[in-house]
Amino acid sequence: MSSANGRSDDGAGGAEGAPPEQLALIREAVRQAKEPKAKPRTWRGAALARELPVARVLVDKGVLHLDRYFDYAVPEELDEAARPGVRVRVRFGAGGRNVRQGRREGGGLIDGYLIERVAESDYSGPLAALAQVVSPEPVLDPELLGLARAVADRYAGSLADVLQLAVPPRHARAEARESPAPPSPPTAPDPGTWRRYGRGADLLTSLASGGAPRAVWTALPGPEWAEEIARAVRATLASGRGALVVVPAGRPAARVDAALKAQLGEGQHTVLTADAGPERRYRDWLAVRRGSVRAVVGTRAAMFAPVRNLGLVVVWDDGDDGHSDDNAPFPHVREVLELRASRDKCGFLLGGWTCTVEAAQLVESGWALPLTADREQVRAAAPLVRTVSDGDLSRDEAARAARLPTLAWQVVREGLKQGPVLVQVPRRGYVPRMACARCREPARCRHCAGPLEAQDAQALRCGWCGRDEGSWHCQECGGFRLRAQVVGARRTAEELGRAFPAVPVRTSGREQVLDTVSAAPALVVSTPGAEPVAEGGYAAALLLDGWAMLGRPDLRAGEDALRRWTGAAALVRPQGAGGTVVVVAEPALRPVQALVRWDPVGHAVRELAERAELAFPPVSRMAAVSGTPEALAGFLSAVELPRDAEVLGPVPLPSGEAGRPRRPGGPSGEPGERVLVRVPPGSGAALATALKSAQAARMARGGGESVRIRIDPPDIG
Template sequence: MSERSGRNGSVSSQNDSPEPEQLAFIRETVRKNKAPKAKPRTWRGAALAKELPVARVLVDKGVLHLDRYFEYAVPEELDAAAQPGVRVRVRFGAGSKNVRDGRREGGGLIDGYLVERVAEAEYQGPLAALAQVLSPEPVLDEELLGLTRSVADRYAGSLADVLQLAIPPRHAKAEARTFSEPPAPPTAPEPGSWRRYERGADFLASLASGGAPRAVWTALPGPEWADEIARAVRATLASGRGALVVVPTVRLAARVDAALREQLGEGQHALLTSEAGQQRRYSEWLAVRRGAVRAVVGTRAAMFAPVRNPGLVVVWDDGDAHHSDDHAPFPHVREVLELRAGRDKCAFLLGSWSCTVEAAQLVRSGWAAAIAAPREQVRRTAPRVRTVGDLDLARDEAARAARLPSVAWEVARTALRDGPVLVQVPRRGYVPRLACQRCREPARCRHCAGPLEAREATGVLACSWCGREEANWHCAECGGNRLRAQVVGARRTAEELGRAFPSVPVRTSGREQVLDTVSAGPALVVSTPGAEPVAEGGYAAALLLDGWAMLGRPDLRAGEDALRRWIAAASLVRPQEAGGTVVVVAEPTLRPVQALVRWDPVGHAVRELADRAELGFPPVSRMASVSGTPQALADFLRAVELPGDAEVLGPVPVVEPGGSRRGAEPAGERALVRVPPGSGAALAGALKRAQAARMARGAGTDPVRVRIDPPDIG
């Protein structure tokens, strides 16, 4: 006998071919006797389930060439438990002879999900049997499977990897818990502070009546945003539907959680965060899946929460880096919730104090409507903003001596009489980039508009995207030909501020310890971006120091991100009519600084979008990052069949995460692949097929990393 590889994880045996006379005799005997077919058996000889004896299983092995379903036989003793959606364990690889493509992936048991059961297998030979049903809980339904498959295809990833993000680890005690019946729908809420916005009350009314509006909401500064989200959720629940809210951090999730308890009462919603612990997180997730609660608030992984009959999905502060997953295939919350809104035909709300370029594009394309307050309301609610530029610093003796501009010192001194003062300091590790010494315009490549940098060995200017050298650079804005490294501001430590204000307590909030709230008493609160605590009654003032450190990062989003972080900090300050003042230390003529002074994040995003459209930057175009060793990357780029309108930029050297381009040895190379609108799906499909083929050939010793829509392409 000889073995031959079969489809879907099986091996069959084949005797020498019988003579034609023997075949005719066998067929005639069967016809005459009309004997029923023998009961199908697995390759182990175990009896099969009487109905639908074949299970299609997605194995939990996140490699692209195995991104398909494998067929297994359902033993009779597992018939009742082996239902679609349950977790199973199967033998996969050399141990079970489970070979489809000629490669042995390693034997032994592996977890997976039973996707469906069918009457007949595509492969006609004997099938390996399901080894075990890990739990009778059906955690993967048709809706979640469809969503995760769409996400995997969009990001050129495997379905198994997406399911690892979507379904929390199992906990037996959580599955044993019984849940109460879902609560009755609440009454529709009053608009409350939504009345401050044009179309705000209409948006809530549409949700309460069962509508599916899509909106980009520019929230007014202040703490009301959490209550406004809670009212939108309550309006959706009043229509008999479910709602999902995703925020970037656990601290923000706690604020929305408190607002939902205020609007809905205790036990009417689930809180899904990574800090909850495995049992509690899985228990809350099961409450959502079983329909015991219909509202969810959580951090990134909650974007896949199995909300029953969803009527609204909400993402808050979509520009925050926490919304982009760090695990393959690196999905972004905003994009996933856009997919959910389209698939489920439900409402969509993107809210933030600021406005990303992607949000502006949603409005420009007509996919979503804008919700914003009138300018008069913005001016009443926002604090006053003052600027300190380079010329001011050059003339400021106090700034040179105490490293604190006189304007900032005076504002802080006055504000400390009435309450706390927030001091925002950039994080460590910002990398300076080159800019025109005269007008501060970033130095960009004439070919692809990528940022220029000076190569370490030669000092020659070269593009960090496409790698082309720039011998005779001059500024396109002012004609200048002299460059400067944009300043990475000195770190304002608590000790330095303590010396400047010896009688005032100084508190810090950052990586080591993040404060959630501070009291209303006078204090200096030094914080890194994103770690700013909320002050009782609002801060009397805020000092946004070292603006060049954020504006000078070698990143396409540097200006947008700096404005977002400034506005987030300034939104915690009291309104101008209550004396609230913000001082930003950055060149006042720059676009992000002007947008902060005018409190116009939408206008800044619209202008950024127009610039990116002219230069072919995302989100107007779609872009993928492909990185690896030089040889592996070159082989991959030769093998991939890119769309005809694709443009490859690079490759250029890259460094290990956490390292700096300047003074670090390159860890490999990276190429950027850019396509125009409409070709994003074709690009993702081409990269996924090439990666799968490469893995199937066993070329995994030098891995190639593919990332669609990378957040940092500087």
């Protein structure tokens, strides 16, 4: 309807002759002109981003009651840089207290990650603004975030703690450098020595064609393992996918690195280890995240490497302590890479010269297939293994001077005619521990019950409190004579040097770890894990003090002894080339027999059967909770455990050096206690959730002594 002056009510007068489409456009423009313009959103007078003005931030505080996202306003000047995955700084808390959604202006600046941008916040109050975008480089993508969350939930930890392990610290100079373009994929490799294994060639064929095989690989002794890993990586890269290899230490990482260079050439892979230094490590990590490099080999922290289009994950020697992180929430490489294989639907290769109980369970459950060589191949590659009991040494007066039974002395003498001889001793140093010569009861300090030690033939001294002991006698049998429980590497080197005066003696241990030795005759005394590789292999090896390894009060004592023995014996020449290994231990014991037969898989299968009968891990899931007696009792009374949970303990934890706990007790060093909580298969996630919730509630209340939670502890002895 028109008004009295002939103009229409909607202000479109004068356009009555226009087409209907044009008339509708004119009316819409007039309507928008009449509406009041919305004022720009502001925070304390500063304009906010027009689109998605709310940022969800994970603050870098590894405490469980803050394990959630906090909402912050995005200022207009940070709109472009504030992208998901970047590092930011925000104001958080005041006076050490948690502030809901960062809304108070007080509190210091804290680092965090911008998780996502949203249009509205579910918090009704005013929001604090992002203080700073540290870098526009997105370092946390959805894949890495999802993996970190899964790891945190599995180990009853916080997401921030996992990300501290997963994302290296920023280095501005490394970040400013551009990463090169990714190289072209290599061609598929020839199987090579993989043909020695029943389905080894099939494994490489599957990887090269884009498959995702899962295998537990028992490697044959010898140096070929690194090249075999490199061929598996090359097959994966040939399919256009990425690969990740995690080894327990820097020396095996260097061997895989050399094998990858030989297979792939330069520029196809990178090495991620802590030894590289912060700038290089961050630069190489960024190259992986940006997709410039698709193959990674590294130590423990590399398990989170953000490899694009992941096609294969490899773990070498999963029983090594180096694969278990000592920082909360204490993840294990094997478990994390199992999660990655399941989440990314990629291949999984768990390899080593031995087989852990956890690896045997993966095969028994059908999650992975066994990859082994037949007995003929094993006999061709393994050295001859002979046994001597510790009792033979005590009866052999002629051999006591060198601490070697006659058989071992003869093997050393013959081996030195052909090349170097390896001598493995369980401990470093001179004489780390002492015991009664009559009954072998460990010598203990009268003040703190700590172990007595003898350093460089000096007086006895306590290894815990440092007090000297000048008048010791055995509390069990009254004896006054002492003997070394385990003679260390340095003392063994001295004794062997006197027994073989014309032969050079070299040591490899914590103070100085040798990487390689020449093929010239020499005695190489090493602690477990520090054995250097000999050119052409060792002519012989002696594995001393086997009873000390097997006698440890630990569930994994036998498995760990066999792994350490096999690691040393695998460096010896094959039996056909004269390679001989002598192990000084009781021949009838199961780990000794497994070494003689070179049957680590059979040993792991039998161990798994016994664990199943006793309901011990890995058949069950277990958590260790430790703290002061009062803190532990309070925690157990508050936690709502699953109905099928079983609590074992508490038991006291031994004191440590200078009054400090060797394992976590009270934060000020009071004696601690520990309980083990066990649940059957299928209840592990419920146990982790219950422990995490109770710990979060305890930390939110504050004021009490802390407790420590460790899911699937490596040591439950």
